[in-house]
Amino acid sequence: MEIPDELLALLGVKHKGQLALRLIKSMYGLKQAGRLWSRLLHKILAKLGFCQCYMDGCLYYKRDAGGVTLVGVYVDDLLVTGTSSARVDAFFEDMAVLELKDLGVVSKFLGIGFEYDKDKGWLLEQRQVILGMLDKFGLSEASAVRVPIGGEHENDVDGELLPNDGAGSSQRPTVQTFQSLVGSLLWIARCTRPYIAYAVHRVTRRTHEPRVSDWRLAKKIARYLKGTVDTKFVLHAPRGSMSEDTIVVEGCSDSDFAGTAWTASR
Numbered sequence: 001m002e003i004p005d006e007l008l009a010l011l012g013v014k015h016k017g018q019l020a021l022r023l024i025k026s027m028y029g030l031k032q033a034g035r036l037w038s039r040l041l042h043k044i045l046a047k048l049g050f051c052q053c054y055m056d057g058c059l060y061y062k063r064d065a066g067g068v069t070l071v072g073v074y075v076d077d078l079l080v081t082g083t084s085s086a087r088v089d090a091f092f093e094d095m096a097v098l099e100l101k102d103l104g105v106v107s108k109f110l111g112i113g114f115e116y117d118k119d120k121g122w123l124l125e126q127r128q129v130i131l132g133m134l135d136k137f138g139l140s141e142a143s144a145v146r147v148p149i150g151g152e153h154e155n156d157v158d159g160e161l162l163p164n165d166g167a168g169s170s171q172r173p174t175v176q177t178f179q180s181l182v183g184s185l186l187w188i189a190r191c192t193r194p195y196i197a198y199a200v201h202r203v204t205r206r207t208h209e210p211r212v213s214d215w216r217l218a219k220k221i222a223r224y225l226k227g228t229v230d231t232k233f234v235l236h237a238p239r240g241s242m243s244e245d246t247i248v249v250e251g252c253s254d255s256d257f258a259g260t261a262w263t264a265s266r
Contacts, residue, residue, distance in 0.1 A: 037076065041098075045071065048094050079109055112191055121236025124192045130225045133184045137177075137222065138170030144227025145220055149199035159211040178210040181218045188225065192233040196221060 003016055013019045042052065045060050050071065053059040060071040067083030069091055078100070082088050092102050106114045115123040134140045168174030182204055189200045203217045 034075065041073065044095070044098065048091075074110060077109070079106060110191075115232070121234055123232040123234055125230070125232045126188055126192050127229055129184075129188060130229050133181070133188075134222060134226055136184075137181055137219070139219060139222050139226065142219070142223050142226065145223045146227065148196050148221045148224040149202060149217065159213045162210050162212060162215060173215050175208075175210060178215050178218060179207055181215075181222065182207060185218065185221055185225075193225070193231075194233075196224070199224075 003019060003021065008014075008016065008019065011019065046052075048062070049064070050060040050062045050069075053061060058073045060073065062069045067087055069080070069082040069087045071091070072079035080088050080091055082091070092100060105116065108114065111126060111129045113125045113127065115125075117123060131140075134142070162173055162175050162178055164175040166174055166176065168177035170177070182200070185196070185200045186204070189196050199217075199221050203214055203221065206214055
């Protein structure tokens with residue numbers, strides 16, 4: 001590492017050999033670097049009045065009379081939102097000590113594309129993630145299907161086990177190949193496609209000992225995503241639907257309480 005001449009002159013050093021630099025090792029790729037950064041960020045956010053979410057340690061929130069500010073953390077990438085743009089601007093001013101770079105309104109984060117429409121709200125998509133998954137598992141030229149699952153439960157037999165002898169390929173899938181595909185499907189279902197959760201859950205039941213039938217179902221879900229690659233997940237609350245004091249979240253589910261054999265717990 002070269003010491004700038006300006007620094008040498010400022011310190012009154014005539015020869016470079018008279019001065020040594022001490023590296024902050026934890027910031028240069030050591031195992032504890034991530035942990036130390038997390039602790040530093042947590043300390044600063046707590047000092048600014050943010051609370052860490054109990055259910056998700058990567059989410060911080062600050063609520064006061066002026067509104068709410070939310071901060072999502074992924075290593076050193078932060079996603080900031082609030083009830084007003086002024087709160088977001090104030091956050092970056094308060095965090096100036098870390099020299100954060102404001103990249104503007106989010107358009108891409110962790111492989112998720114964001115688009116804002118004043119009438120529709122936020123539109124989330126994972127087009128590039130899905131296309132990358134299809135290419136990785138040799139499904140780019142596969143035919144799309146209209147539904148992610150259907151009929152498989154009626155012929156749910158053990159079948160032939162996938163080999164467990166290495167990474168494998170799309171032509172010769174192994175346990176590792178199957179697990180990798182399932183991991184991709186889980187990520188997509190969690191982020192932008194919650195409605196495929198049942199199909200993905202179905203295919204994860206035997207991740208440790210997958211059958212050929214499980215591999216076929218996983219590929220079917222991927223083929224469904226190919227046909228709906230441009231589908232976007234909409235996050236929208238009608239104006240005036242929420243008061244300033246209360247946010248009401250409503251959900252529903254449908255259950256037939258194991259009315260059929262293939263939906264019963266086993």
